[in-house]
Amino acid sequence: MSKSEDESWLPKPSSRTAPFFEAASEGKLxxxxxxxxxxxxxxxxxxxxxCGSRSIVWRDASGRGTLYSHGLLQxxxxxxxEDRLPIILAQVDVTExxxxxxxxxxxxxxxxxxxxxxxxxFESLPDGSIIPVFRPATD
Amino acid sequence: xxxxxxxxxxxxxLGMTEMGRVYRSTIDLASEAVYLAIDDAGIDKSELDxxxxxxxxxxxxxxxxxxALGLQELNLLTFMQxxxxxxxxxIQYAAMAVANGLAKNVAxxxxxxxxxxxQRTGASYSGGRRFGGDALSSLHGLYGFTGAIPMFxxxxxxxxxxxxxxxDQLGQIAVSQRAWAGLNERATKxxxxxxxxxxxxxxxxxPFHVLDCCLVSNGAICVIVTSAEQARDGQQPPVYxxxxxxxxxxxxxxxxxxxxxxxxxxxxxxxxxxxxxxSLGEITQCQLYDCYTYTVLVTLEDYGFCEKGEGGAFxxxxxxxxxxxxxxxxxxxxxxxxxxxxxxPISEAVIQxxxxxxxxxxxxxxxxxxxxxxMLNYHSTVxxxxxxxx
Numbered sequence: 001m002s003k004s005e006d007e008s009w010l011p012k013p014s015s016r017t018a019p020f021f022e023a024a025s026e027g028k029l030x031x032x033x034x035x036x037x038x039x040x041x042x043x044x045x046x047x048x049x050x051c052g053s054r055s056i057v058w059r060d061a062s063g064r065g066t067l068y069s070h071g072l073l074q075x076x077x078x079x080x081x082e083d084r085l086p087i088i089l090a091q092v093d094v095t096e097x098x099x100x101x102x103x104x105x106x107x108x109x110x111x112x113x114x115x116x117x118x119x120x121x122f123e124s125l126p127d128g129s130i131i132p133v134f135r136p137a138t139d
Numbered sequence: 140x141x142x143x144x145x146x147x148x149x150x151x152x153l154g155m156t157e158m159g160r161v162y163r164s165t166i167d168l169a170s171e172a173v174y175l176a177i178d179d180a181g182i183d184k185s186e187l188d189x190x191x192x193x194x195x196x197x198x199x200x201x202x203x204x205x206x207a208l209g210l211q212e213l214n215l216l217t218f219m220q221x222x223x224x225x226x227x228x229x230i231q232y233a234a235m236a237v238a239n240g241l242a243k244n245v246a247x248x249x250x251x252x253x254x255x256x257x258q259r260t261g262a263s264y265s266g267g268r269r270f271g272g273d274a275l276s277s278l279h280g281l282y283g284f285t286g287a288i289p290m291f292x293x294x295x296x297x298x299x300x301x302x303x304x305x306x307d308q309l310g311q312i313a314v315s316q317r318a319w320a321g322l323n324e325r326a327t328k329x330x331x332x333x334x335x336x337x338x339x340x341x342x343x344x345x346p347f348h349v350l351d352c353c354l355v356s357n358g359a360i361c362v363i364v365t366s367a368e369q370a371r372d373g374q375q376p377p378v379y380x381x382x383x384x385x386x387x388x389x390x391x392x393x394x395x396x397x398x399x400x401x402x403x404x405x406x407x408x409x410x411x412x413x414x415x416x417x418s419l420g421e422i423t424q425c426q427l428y429d430c431y432t433y434t435v436l437v438t439l440e441d442y443g444f445c446e447k448g449e450g451g452a453f454x455x456x457x458x459x460x461x462x463x464x465x466x467x468x469x470x471x472x473x474x475x476x477x478x479x480x481x482x483x484p485i486s487e488a489v490i491q492x493x494x495x496x497x498x499x500x501x502x503x504x505x506x507x508x509x510x511x512x513x514m515l516n517y518h519s520t521v522x523x524x525x526x527x528x529x
Contacts, residue, residue: 009281011274020275043275069297069399072345077265077285087283089344091293099390101284109345114300131278 009079010127017044019058024130029120031098033059040096063120064137065094070104070112080125092118092134106135142382142414146528148234149370149377151244152180152363153489158477159327161357162256165199169250170207172359180363181374182244184208187363189215189242191233193225195251195480196263204248215242222512223428224385225249226362226481227519231383233364243365249482250359260355261286283344287430288352290514292344294399295433299346301400301448304436306346308451310337312432313350313474315460320471322461322499327354328475351432353473360482362489367527378492381505382415382522384408389516400448402515404441408507411520415505416528419443423502424491425459425467426484428511429474435459435467438509466501481510481519488523 013021023030032041034048035055041048048056068091076082088104090112104112105121117137122130154175156168169192177184190213194200202218215236221228229247236242253263265286283289298304314334320326332350340348370377386403388395395401412419419442429435436450444465445453459467470476470487477483488506490496503525510519 009277011277011281013274017274044273069293069300071289071292071296071347072342073283073289074342074345078280078283080281081283086345089283089289089293093396101279101282103282114297131281133282 007126010125011129011131021129021131023058023060024122024132027122029061029063029094029132030058031061031096032056033096040098042098042100062095065092065100065118065134067091067104067112067114067116067118068093068099069114072109088112090118090134103133104135105133141416141528144234144238144383145381145414145416146367146379147238148364149367149379150230150362150489150492150523151365151370151373151375151377152176152182152361153486154179154361155325155486156359158325158356158358158479160254162254163252163357165194165197165250165252165359166204166207168252168357168359169200169204169248169361172250172361173208173246173248176246176361176363179375180244180365182363184210185212187244187246188213189233189236189245191215191229191245191247192218193220193229193249193480195249196253197251199252200250215245221517221519223430223480224387224510224512224517224519226485227383227508227510227521228385230362230364230380230485230521231385231519234380234383237364237366243369245364246361247364248359248361249479251480252357253355254357264355287514288347289344291431291433292347294437294514295346295431297399298433298437298450302451304451306338307334308454309346309351309432309436310334311454311457312429312435312459313337315454315457315463316429316468316472317475318460319469319499320475322497323470323476326471326476327356328471347431350474353430354475354478356477356479358477358479360479360486362482362485376493376525378489378523378525379527380521381524381528382411382413382417384410384414384520386518387516390514398515400437402437402441402511403518404438404509404511404520405443407518407520408442408509411507411522415522417505417522421505422507423466423504424469424506425465426469426488426491426506426508427467427472428481428484428509429468429472430511432474434511437515438511442507442509461499469496469499469501484508484510485521488521492523492525494525
């Protein structure tokens with residue numbers, strides 16, 4: 001089996017993490033939020049990292065944020081990256097206050113700058129599942 | 140008022156194995172380093188009553204190292220992990236133990252063997268990863284965040300976007316350290332490099348070239364810590380432990396907005412200097428954890444050698460290199476000599492503190508060493524000197 005046929009890397013959501021992927025397939029960014037103190041969190045936690053509450057729920061986020069930083073991946077370390085380099089790595093501070101590690105698409109690498117406004121976009125994987133990425137804000 | 144730990148303990152022994160593509164087990168390397176350190180200190184194995192153990196990415200060591208060493212009379216024994224801050228931490232716990240009578244001679248050992256015959260250099264750090272697992276965790280690799288390089292590269296990029304730091308300036312750090320490595324026969328990479336060769340080095344994650352990233356090395360280093368009193372009667376010139384501290388934090392993106400450009404080193408260094416009753420201006424050389432060129436730059440800023448954002452200009456014109464105003468990573472550092480995590484800066488500081496650095500010997504009155512783990516999450520500082528507290 002060649003690397004490209006090996007799909008063991010595809011995300012396999014559990015009941016805990018399914019809401020994130022279900023939202024993506026609906027074109028939304030959904031993250032966990034504390035019902036008690038309002039702090040958003042990512043990745044998955046059972047308790048609020050801020051106040052310790054267990055009243056933590058999945059909620060749709062705005063899908064907008066600013067670019068905290070970026071880098072240009074020039075080497076393939078993952079089956080998904082073959083023939084796709086370079087890939088823009090991005091850390092996005094979404095307006096809800098969470099920093100997401102993601103990719104930036106629909107932009108030339110030279111045009112990427114810290115602080116630029118970005119919005120969520122979506123990418124399909126070979127099995128049809130959808131994951132969120134980001135692109136420059138369109139409005 | 141003098142801090143009771145200022146100069147209370149000293150490094151009395153140093154053991155270093157061969158480094159690089161040395162295909163031996165981590166435990167064999169660790170054992171050899173301990174025996175070398177005992178010989179270097181001029182003590183008998185039976186006098187070794189403390190053992191602190193730390194290992195790297197392959198986790199090839201555990202508490203049982205004492206069995207391989209046949210140590211039956213230990214008064215202090217633990218396995219620790221603080222990533223790149225571990226070596227500095229071991230020195231600190233050892234210093235407190237010997238100063239307070241818990242043990243007399245404490246061996247602090249690091250060993251790792253990430254290089255495997257027939258595998259590429261970075262395989263243990265970036266390869267062999269499970270791409271499956273928890274679905275949200277699996278996204279990390281899918282987006283391209285494998286190993287530590289992407290996060291440090293992006294930290295450097297933020298520094299560049301915010302402060303105008305240039306690729307030439309990062310390159311100056313690599314060039315200066317390679318010049319030092321040329322003077323160190325233990326260094327793996329000794330051929331001098333030019334700024335132009337730095338720029339021609341392959342990209343990994345822009346803005347990082349291969350030459351922005353540390354080596355991967357197999358090997359082991361052991362440092363023996365004893366009381367200042369006992370060290371004075373030792374076989375080697377004592378290197379006094381004058382000050383130390385740690386600083387640790389996490390980053391959720393919510394509480395530490397500048398985490399890529401401000402590390403916990405600032406807090407750690409100022410407390411270590413306070414213990415040493417010294418000011419930054421008295422530091423005559425730096426041995427800084429340099430997993431990447433950027434780590435040196437951000438640590439110089441965090442320690443206060445220059446203002447935040449001015450690290451790029453600070454490292455220009457060979458300031459850190461041979462003949463420069465602030466000799467830094469005088470053995471070549473992790474970029475060019477050997478990557479023994481936090482033991483790389485500590486071992487070079489001990490060699491310099493003893494005055495045994497030969498051609499690369501620099502003014503050693505007061506040496507500051509840093510250790511960094513995670514993405515500027517875990518930090519230790521140790522201040523060393525051939526002079527005890529006045």
